[in-house]
Amino acid sequence: MSKKLLKWIGTGIGIPLMFILTGSLALAAEKEMNLYEYTHLPREQRLKYKTIVVEPYEKGTTPSEIELKKAEEMILSGETETVWKYYQLALFEATHPKVKVKLSTYSGWKAEELLTGLAGGTAPSYYDITQEAGPAGYIKQGLVADITDLVKNWDQTPYIQSHYGALWECCWDKGRCYGIPTVDPMIPCIYGFLYRKDWCKEAGIFNGKGEGGPPLNWTIKEFREIFMKLTDPKKNRWGLTVGPVQWHWGLKNPAFQCMRAPFGTQPWFWTVPDKSGKYTWRFDTSPQVVESLEFLRDMIWKDKSIITGAEYSGGEVNREFWGNRAGAYYFRNMDGIGKVFGAPHVFSPTIPTEEILGFAPVPAGKYGLRLNTRRVSFNGFNPTLSKEELKAAFEYADWIRVGEGATISLEYSLHNWRTIGKTLPLELARTTLPWQTLVSQTKEFPGSLRIRKVPEGFPDILKMIPEGMLDATRVSLKIPAYTNFFRATDLTVPGLGKELAGLMSLYQAIASNPNVDIEKELKKTADMLNATVFNVKLENDREALKEYFQGLDNFYKEYYPDWWKSKEYKDLFENYYKCW
Numbered sequence: 001m002s003k004k005l006l007k008w009i010g011t012g013i014g015i016p017l018m019f020i021l022t023g024s025l026a027l028a029a030e031k032e033m034n035l036y037e038y039t040h041l042p043r044e045q046r047l048k049y050k051t052i053v054v055e056p057y058e059k060g061t062t063p064s065e066i067e068l069k070k071a072e073e074m075i076l077s078g079e080t081e082t083v084w085k086y087y088q089l090a091l092f093e094a095t096h097p098k099v100k101v102k103l104s105t106y107s108g109w110k111a112e113e114l115l116t117g118l119a120g121g122t123a124p125s126y127y128d129i130t131q132e133a134g135p136a137g138y139i140k141q142g143l144v145a146d147i148t149d150l151v152k153n154w155d156q157t158p159y160i161q162s163h164y165g166a167l168w169e170c171c172w173d174k175g176r177c178y179g180i181p182t183v184d185p186m187i188p189c190i191y192g193f194l195y196r197k198d199w200c201k202e203a204g205i206f207n208g209k210g211e212g213g214p215p216l217n218w219t220i221k222e223f224r225e226i227f228m229k230l231t232d233p234k235k236n237r238w239g240l241t242v243g244p245v246q247w248h249w250g251l252k253n254p255a256f257q258c259m260r261a262p263f264g265t266q267p268w269f270w271t272v273p274d275k276s277g278k279y280t281w282r283f284d285t286s287p288q289v290v291e292s293l294e295f296l297r298d299m300i301w302k303d304k305s306i307i308t309g310a311e312y313s314g315g316e317v318n319r320e321f322w323g324n325r326a327g328a329y330y331f332r333n334m335d336g337i338g339k340v341f342g343a344p345h346v347f348s349p350t351i352p353t354e355e356i357l358g359f360a361p362v363p364a365g366k367y368g369l370r371l372n373t374r375r376v377s378f379n380g381f382n383p384t385l386s387k388e389e390l391k392a393a394f395e396y397a398d399w400i401r402v403g404e405g406a407t408i409s410l411e412y413s414l415h416n417w418r419t420i421g422k423t424l425p426l427e428l429a430r431t432t433l434p435w436q437t438l439v440s441q442t443k444e445f446p447g448s449l450r451i452r453k454v455p456e457g458f459p460d461i462l463k464m465i466p467e468g469m470l471d472a473t474r475v476s477l478k479i480p481a482y483t484n485f486f487r488a489t490d491l492t493v494p495g496l497g498k499e500l501a502g503l504m505s506l507y508q509a510i511a512s513n514p515n516v517d518i519e520k521e522l523k524k525t526a527d528m529l530n531a532t533v534f535n536v537k538l539e540n541d542r543e544a545l546k547e548y549f550q551g552l553d554n555f556y557k558e559y560y561p562d563w564w565k566s567k568e569y570k571d572l573f574e575n576y577y578k579c580w
Contacts, residue, residue, distance in 0.1 A: 125393035144380030181448035262365015367563035
């Protein structure tokens, strides 16, 4: 056979084969493959098949860029955590053939970063929507996707509705859903007071069980008396440490709020409606605010029981507590539990943390009023995602939090427990179970989500947490939760940074001058903020304000009837809240 004929035959066969192969690959790319078909593709074709990118905002659940570069070194050195993270990612991508998970560098705190990312196509697939404007603000500004169809048949939906329904309402608008809880199944996050049990014993302060610490049902009067007793200038000790604007609320100073709520003002805000109707909000200068600030001033200057930290910003105020200079500070129960698990000798090389560290709920004030301190964060999904990308992002969030990815994380903790923990004393063994994996499958401490499969043999975490911390959490969970504040926070979005600056100036004036005129400083702050931050008239604000404050009125009527019936409240409602 001539070379010319062979060349012709080869070309005649090769071209059709090329078209067949190209067509088959194109078909493979177009059709939805099952897992068997996908795993039998060549590696290059498997990588090309991944056309959907999910960029999750998950801290600590995906390897960092540094870990990726040093994976082999970590494996050889026995650092197994990265290997487990790789396994999580590999398993998800194997079971979701078209999806590629990309690492996210999003910080999750600044709205400007999110807006820039959405505009430039660099925002993650989902992100926190609890900060600043709250879910209502993100929804109103169109910064989150509608996920109603995705949560409609989600197995977590009935569970969230039964345990966190009122809180989850914050993510709904006109019958449509725009967010899901972010907290994994753990002991509910509650804010209260972390305190020194040993100092309390020295000062003769005991709870109902004979242990050092305030009683679980303490009042605002006992609150002041206890911190006076804990203060000992000779030992360089103060009862309480309070900072100006702590990062963990993101909106207002929690120390102010904690002292303010028992005096009967609305929860969370330093604002009241502008009754003239010219603007939406005015700064709150009601008698209850004056009373609460006078209370703060007197604790600082008369009692000398507060180390103010007037020069601090952010979360630095807690260093006075961990540095043995303050007997208590306001923070979350999870921080205390985390120290018990991960820092068994944070105060002393010989005495376990759990014997020194206590947690107390917030105190009750007049009419039994208590600040609700239950905390749940929410994630919203990127509104620029396609329908296919949105579904993949939701499936990843589900998988890593309550699905097989979450189970793998628990298996890793269990692996550490079995190989290391059982040979250690209890206070050290706890460190092999990261406190973030505190799984609670009980009705008493329901998580905002429920993990589908807890590995067999996983230890009962509730038996490892100090009973006193659990008792305080139980009391805190019974405090009535007024959750509709999220629906109104979008009305206070303008100039949030300037508002915080105004509050910081007010705080510093009180903390630096024993003769401060509270009403004068409050008016100065109000004049400044009213001329800047609140110099805004928002659309349809009367209707929104009416809904909010009628809801607040109904809340007080149901849960605090003595307060609701009082003349003090009636005057407050008529003179400051009612604007319609």
